[in-house]
Amino acid sequence: MKLIMAVVQDKDSNRLSDALVENKFQATKLASTGGFLRAGNTTFMIGIEDKDVDAVLTIIKENCETREQLVAPISPMGGNADSYVPYPVEVQIGGATVFILPVEQFEKF
Numbered sequence: 001m002k003l004i005m006a007v008v009q010d011k012d013s014n015r016l017s018d019a020l021v022e023n024k025f026q027a028t029k030l031a032s033t034g035g036f037l038r039a040g041n042t043t044f045m046i047g048i049e050d051k052d053v054d055a056v057l058t059i060i061k062e063n064c065e066t067r068e069q070l071v072a073p074i075s076p077m078g079g080n081a082d083s084y085v086p087y088p089v090e091v092q093i094g095g096a097t098v099f100i101l102p103v104e105q106f107e108k109f
């Protein structure tokens, strides 16, 4: 068994939930925050049999879009002003960042 942890953009999370339910995969959604942008994103925990890993990865790929986002500069108050960039920078946010972990044991009580 595997646990897939997928960090996706909030904009894609309902579409991905619907697709997982439609394909009979169980998932838990956690509200999360990106360490770089400090903006909300959604982390899916999806417990599945090994044989279903590719099917779930396909569903994630099909339902999560890559987008560009402008990041406002963060004031260097008290920090190092040498590295301060005073204008917005465009970053590409991936469709999904996916971790696939082995599950040693799975129980439901």
Ligand code: 2BA
Pocket (backbone or CB within 6 Å): 007, 033, 034, 035, 036, 037, 038, 039, 041, 091, 092, 093, 094, 095, 096, 097
């Ligand atoms: P954030 O940390 O808010 O990052 C959002 C996007 O900003 C990233 O997209 C990346 O394009 C850019 N970025 C991140 N750190 C950067 C840096 N030090 N310098 C320049 N640009 C940077 P993604 O790579 O697609 O990541 C989307 C979200 O997935 C991340 O949101 C974070 O919540 C999660 N994530 C990505 N890699 C991770 C990892 N290795 N471990 C845990 N979570 C991760």
